[in-house]
């Protein structure tokens with residue numbers, strides 16, 4: 190699958206592994222937080238990188254103890270009206286200093302990308318059927334922002 | 350007032366361009382209506398019963414004459430030659446075409462206006478006192494703080510999809526309140542502590558709607574430089590913990606009630622600890638920069654005109670006398686008053702103004718002031734800086750425009766939501782009831798006899814007409830396809846906040862105006878002296894004496910419980 194990572198379109202290396210489905214022998218995987226807790230030791234020994242997928246109601250503090258072991262945290266957007274994940278991403282970046290990939294998954298569309306990027310997301314799985322090339326334009330829609338966020342800690346009044 | 354610099358300007362221009370693109374993608378079918386909806390909502394565009402509706406932001410109700418002329422132009426070119434001022438100090442157009450909306454946003458941007466966050470589940474247009482900067486009873490002008498909140502909340506990336514809409518009001522008057530600060534998701538009150546230091550009291554969880562609630566204090570004294578970090582902490586707690594499973598339980602007031610105010614405060618304090626003193630801390634330079642935009646205009650040094658005012662009030666020209674009596678407010682600057690232009694003239698829906706009237710009022714704002722106007726949450730306009738000596742001339746011009754109605758804060762200065770004439774959510778019409786009430790109680794001497802009195806009408810439980818806080822509140826309900834109206838008494842949005850109580854069984858459309866009349870007559874017989882306001886009497890005597898005149902004895906027993 191093609192995703193947007195760091196402002197460019199690329200082929201995704203990670204595979205989402207649903208709970209109850211066997212892990213592939215090799216390769217990079219994304220699992221739920223519960224699964225990660227359950228298989229933590231095995232996953233660390235396994236070849237391939239690991240990412241954890243948070244539901245929108247799972248807070249950043251829950252995954253915080255494992256961040257040093259993770260290449261990626263994926264945050265679910267069950268609908269574009271559920272903006273919980275924006276706060277979660279900011280906390281991962283700004284409070285817990287996570288440097289790995291923060292990926293938006295689920296109901297992710299062009300018009301949320303600008304906000305998501307500001308909150309610390311750097312990878313995006315676009316909703317199926319949406320034009321991924323066109324979505325890249327979203328990052329350029331605004332040249333001025335008032336607030337500080339994960340992308341730029343200083344609010345405009347400290348940059349004016 | 351605040352003037353955009355290059356960066357503020359770029360934001361509203363880029364918004365207009367972005368929306369053009371979104372509309373194009375909607376027309377090309379690339380995005381479906383369900384996906385387009387949140388995008389247009391963030392631009393203040395609703396789908397009403399008959400057409401789209403555009404809600405234009407008028408931040409904290411301050412407007413320039415040039416901006417008002419642009420609003421007139423838009424009404425003329427893209428709409429049906431009128432606009433509607435709302436209870437949130439905004440302006441609505443009821444008939445724009447989708448294809449024209451990007452053009453309208455571009456036109457607005459040319460006068461530093463926009464429709465950003467006037468709808469949708471985000472921080473809405475911030476509101477404040479319509480007499481800010483000129484009122485004698487304020488601590489200081491609250492608008493610089495409202496502007497700082499506006500900038501912080503505009504396209505805030507973290508709070509773009511909150512559980513529900515979020516309204517913030519800012520007030521700065523210690524002993525009174527013209528902003529309904531206790532009925533907002535967050536109320537910010539500028540206060541002075543015992544040491545004479547200024548800061549903010551922050552209230553949270555107020556609101557109207559289905560579950561009306563008076564806000565509670567969570568921040569007793571937040572220092573000035575910490576205002577934005579404190580608000581960010583409140584919003585973050587709400588965004589993470591507010592309910593998203595039930596639209597009726599999603600407002601912050603529900604979260605505050607569920608957790609209890611102590612627990613909610615503890616969460617906010619813990620979050621605030623982490624960000625307080627960080628980059629969001631306001632700098633003295635930024636506070637001064639924004640305050641400088643609200644510096645007092647070049648007033649003439651006049652002598653106090655209290656005697657002149659008193660003379661006008663009692664003078665031979667009774668129409669002028671009543672106008673001066675009811676529609677002027679004392680001013681900080683000697684020789685000046687603030688003048689309320691009532692948009693509740695008989696025969697026009699409350700809050701409506703034609704393109705012609707807008708243009709002319711813009712002229713008046715320049716000739717009788719410094720080109721600035723205010724929009725009140727009671728759906729009126731204010732000329733904030735009028736010289737007392739010019740009141741007769743101004744009044745004559747207003748009368749000529751059909752805007753000389755001398756009913757400010759009187760019973761016909763009522764608030765009404767758009768109701769079933771426009772609104773897709775309505776149960777009943779509001780505007781015809783409002784217009785019948787205005788006609789019935791037209792006599793200004795009768796209104797003056799009644800004294801200060803607020804009447805507020807909503808067409809459904811969403812309470813856009815603020816009926817919960819009316820001294821008299823009317824709520825439209827639907828009973829088997831018929832319009833009925835519930836009557837409630839004793840609400841107040843102000844310092845002495847209270848929620849109106851329902852008197853009993855609802856009245857059909859044909860009887861509601863008569864019921865209000867009975868209530869008013871009863872009040873006149875109940876009060877001990879004209880100094881006792883309607884609200885005083887309801888608070889002292891309760892609903893009983895009013896129920897006696899509204900319901901025959903046989904019905905009374907059941908009536909008390911009927912509609913709760």
Ligand code: SF4
Pocket residue numbers: 766767768769772773774775776807808809810811812813814
């Ligand atoms: S109160 Fe109800 S009817 Fe009136 S405008 Fe609001 S949603 Fe519509």
